[in-house]
Amino acid sequence: MHAFQDELAVVFPGQGAQRKGMGRELFARHPQALRAADEVLGYSLAEAIDSDRLDRTQYTQPALFVVNALAYREWTQARGSAPAFAAGHSLGEYNALHAAGAFDFETGLRLVAERGRLMAAASGGRMAAVIGWSEQRLRETLADIGAGEIDIANYNAPEQQVIAGAADVLPRVSAQLSERGARVVELRVSGAFHSRHMREAAAQYARSLAATAFAPLAFPVVSNVEARPYARGREAELLGAQITASVRWTDSVAYLLDAGVERFEELGPTPTLTRLIEQVRAARPVSQVSKEARLDTAASRFYAAPPAPEPTPVSAPATAHAQSPTPTAASGAHDLGSEVFVAVTDCATPTSPERCTRASPPARW
Secondary structure, three states: OOOOOOOEEEEEOOOOOOOOOOOHHHHHHOHHHHHHHHHHHOOOHHHHOOOHHHHOHHHHHHHHHHHHHHHHHHHHHHHOOOOOEEEEOOOHHHHHHHHOOOOEHHHHHHHHHHHHHHHHHOOOEEEEEEEOOOHHHHHHHHHHOOOOOOEEEEEEEOOEEEEEEEOOOHHHHHHHHHHOOOEEEEOOOOOOOOOHHHHHHHHHHHHHHHOOOOOOOOOOEEOOOOOOEOOOOOHHHHHHHHOOOOEOHHHHHHHHHHOOOOEEEEOOOOOOOHHHHHHHHHHOOOOOOOHHHHHHHHHHHHHHOOOOOOOOOOOOOOOOOOOOOOOOOOOOOOOOOOOOOOOOOEOOOOOOHHHOEOOOOOOEO
């Protein structure tokens, strides 16, 4: 059996998927994990999920990480094997990395708690979803109206993007987009995430990332920043860049589809990504290359990839918004999605993926 015989990817939602009371049943089934989480966080997570604190970024992000992680634990226990790929939207990327064995539960939770604290402190910005327009049309319109101070924070689906900017600028730009026919929905978030307004938070967070030891991944995790699987040794670099960079979810899903993935399992408290994935799938041409050939190619690239050069210290990128190809518009209902807001493979050789099996879940607890 080769490593990617199963064409399944697990995906984890980010901020926007929370709901009051989420995870209560999971916590009851995993009291030891809940105690560990409380010890890391310094407060009762069970109390936080039932309070208004859940909608505050510094509480939302740790709570979602724990719920997503426990959902993955139960999923792997029931399934008995790991997925071919993993990906997560913004915060959910930490769950994807945890699932692949990059860090244990407590380490991931510490990182997420610090990330949430710093992002919550970066106030003064706002975000809005722009629905019904392609990325290209949005870019062209922003240029036409002279909105250079607005960043595209999320590319969620072919016809759903999220913009971010200063609190005194975004409402004006949103009104101008609405006048030109876009559907604009302001998001209930505390800041302008994934934009230039997070640079200070990213610079401070880099210190936490630099002090973290990342283990080799047991299977590929697709990065929000590059819409490609993580190369070895780049975890701190890409997680640092992610805070200010656009979430390239459309391109990430397109990569997985092109790699041969046919099934997606969303693990989290509320489905937010599944409809976005279907919109991307509907806009993609049908590949003429067999699923097996595409999975084998992805496997070969992952296992044969050499370690990345030692990265330079992570700092907040000056311009972190990657350009992505303009997608074809997809039809269908719109879902605002996220932010509407060590066991390893048993391989004889790392360059022979056909000799690898992954019967045991790799997440480190």
